[in-house]
Amino acid sequence: MSNLNRKILLLGNGFVAGPCLRYLLRREENIVTIASRRVESGEKLAKGHKRAIPIALDVNDDAALEKEIAKHDIVISLIPYTHHARVIGASIKHKKHVVTTSYVSPAMEAHDAAAKEAGVTIFNEIGVDPGIDHLYAIKTIEEVHAEGGKVLSFLSYCGGLPAPEASNNPLGYKFSWSSRGVLLALRNNARYVENGKPVDVPGAELMDSAKPIYIYPAFAFEGYPNRDSTPYNKRYNIPECKTVLRGTLRYQGFPKFVKVLVALGFLNDEEKDFLHESSAAIAWNAVLAKSLNSQSASEADLIKAVKAKAGLKDDDESERVIRGLKWLGLFSETPVTKRGNILDTLCATLEDKMQYQAGERDMVMLQHKFDVELKDGTKQSRTSTGLWFGEPNGDTAMAVTVGVPCAITTQLILDGKITRTGVLAPMDMELAGPLIKALEDEGIKMVDEIL
Known part of the structure; x- marks a missing residue:
C-alpha cells in the first residue's frame, strides 16, 4: 500500500475515538475522515488536527455509506455493533479493510468468505476486553x-x-x-x-x-x-x-446492591403508566411504594418493606445497602425524571448522580x-x-486501552504487517505478536508472573 495519502474513514466520535485519532495522525501520510450523524460532533473531535476532516453521515443510508467507504483505504467502525455487518458488507463490495473493537457476531462472521475472496482484512475484537x-x-x-x-x-x-x-x-x-x-x-x-x-x-x-x-x-x-x-x-x-x-x-x-435493585424490580423495563412523560409528577418514595405495593410512602415503612422484599438482615451489609438507597434518593420526595419504565427512570437518576x-x-x-x-x-x-x-481531566484509561489498540491494528494493516484476509480476531501469535510489541511501545502492557 502506498505511503502517500492513506485515507482512513473513522465511523463514530465517542470517547474512544480521541486516542485512536491522535495515534493515527502521528503519521504524516494519514488523513482521517471523522463521520458522525451530526457534523458538529466530528468538528469537536477534529479541532486542532489539520488532517482530520469531519463530515455528516447517516450509516443507515446505504448509498451515502458506500460513497464514503469507496473514497478511503480502510474503515474503523466505532459505532454500535448492530451496524458493523452493514459496514463490513459495503466495505467488502469496495475492497476496503475494516477494523472494529467489537466481538464477532454471526452477522459479521457471515462475511468471512466474501472478505477472503475480495482480499480484505476485517479485524475485530481489538480493544481491551475483547482485545x-x-x-x-x-x-x-x-x-x-x-x-x-x-x-x-x-x-x-x-x-x-x-x-x-x-x-x-x-x-x-x-x-x-x-x-x-x-x-x-x-x-x-x-x-x-x-x-x-x-x-x-x-x-x-x-x-x-x-x-x-x-x-x-x-x-x-x-x-x-x-x-x-x-x-x-x-x-x-x-x-x-x-x-x-x-x-x-x-x-x-x-453485586449485593444490584441484587437488591433486582429484587425491588428496578431493572424491569416494562412500561408503567405512572412513569409516562405525560403523567402527573411523582416522587421517588411514591415510585418505590408502588413497586413494593406499600400503602405507606414514609421512609421507615419503605425501609421495612425493602428489607422484607429483598431478604435483608439486620447487619452491616444490609445497612450499607439501605444507606445507598437513601443516597440515590429512593426514600425521598425528590421528583423523578420519568422515562416510561422503572429501569430507564432509575438510569436518569444514576446518570445524574454517578458521572465522573x-x-x-x-x-x-x-x-x-x-x-x-x-x-x-x-x-x-x-x-x-x-x-x-486515566489522566485527570484527560483521556480515560478505558478510552486509551480501547482506542490505541484499534489504531495500532489499523496502522499495521496499512503498513502491510497484517495481511491475512477474512473476518479475524487476534487468536494466534502471528496476529497477536506484532500487536503486543506495538502496544508495549506505547506503555500498554500486562506483567507476566510465574508463581
Whole structure:
C-alpha cells in the first residue's frame, strides 16, 4: 500500500475515538475522515488536527455509506455493533479493510468468505476486553504449549472502574457510557466451563454467583462470569483446559446492591403508566411504594418493606445497602425524571448522580490466571496482570486501552504487517505478536508472573 495519502474513514466520535485519532495522525501520510450523524460532533473531535476532516453521515443510508467507504483505504467502525455487518458488507463490495473493537457476531462472521475472496482484512475484537485480554492469553498459552505443557485452568477477570479515590458512591461505579447498557448487562445469562462441564448461570442469579477476586491487596474486588466462556477452549486452542471462565470485576458490595435493585424490580423495563412523560409528577418514595405495593410512602415503612422484599438482615451489609438507597434518593420526595419504565427512570437518576467529575480518573484492571501442568508433571500458576489509570481531566484509561489498540491494528494493516484476509480476531501469535510489541511501545502492557 502506498505511503502517500492513506485515507482512513473513522465511523463514530465517542470517547474512544480521541486516542485512536491522535495515534493515527502521528503519521504524516494519514488523513482521517471523522463521520458522525451530526457534523458538529466530528468538528469537536477534529479541532486542532489539520488532517482530520469531519463530515455528516447517516450509516443507515446505504448509498451515502458506500460513497464514503469507496473514497478511503480502510474503515474503523466505532459505532454500535448492530451496524458493523452493514459496514463490513459495503466495505467488502469496495475492497476496503475494516477494523472494529467489537466481538464477532454471526452477522459479521457471515462475511468471512466474501472478505477472503475480495482480499480484505476485517479485524475485530481489538480493544481491551475483547482485545488486550486475547493478546496476553494467547501469548501465555502458546508459551506453555511450546514447552510441552498443558493449561488446566484459565480464569480471566476485567473491570472498567473508577479509581479508588473516585469510587465514592454505593455502587463503587461511575458511568462513562450508557447506564442502561451497564444495567441490562446485569440481566444477561452467563456460561462457563468448570471441571470439564458447562455451568449455566441464569441472569436472575448472576449477582449471586459473584465472589471475591484477589489480585492486589489494595483492592477489594468481586467478580462474576461474563457472557459465554464455553467457546474459548476452541478459540484459544486449549482443548485440554478443564476450567474456562471470563468474568467482570466490580468493587466489593456492587453485586449485593444490584441484587437488591433486582429484587425491588428496578431493572424491569416494562412500561408503567405512572412513569409516562405525560403523567402527573411523582416522587421517588411514591415510585418505590408502588413497586413494593406499600400503602405507606414514609421512609421507615419503605425501609421495612425493602428489607422484607429483598431478604435483608439486620447487619452491616444490609445497612450499607439501605444507606445507598437513601443516597440515590429512593426514600425521598425528590421528583423523578420519568422515562416510561422503572429501569430507564432509575438510569436518569444514576446518570445524574454517578458521572465522573472534573479531576476524577478511571482505571482498567485485567488479570489472567493460568493453572499449568508442565511436561515433567510439575504444576504451576501463571498470571498476566494489567492495571491502567486515566489522566485527570484527560483521556480515560478505558478510552486509551480501547482506542490505541484499534489504531495500532489499523496502522499495521496499512503498513502491510497484517495481511491475512477474512473476518479475524487476534487468536494466534502471528496476529497477536506484532500487536503486543506495538502496544508495549506505547506503555500498554500486562506483567507476566510465574508463581
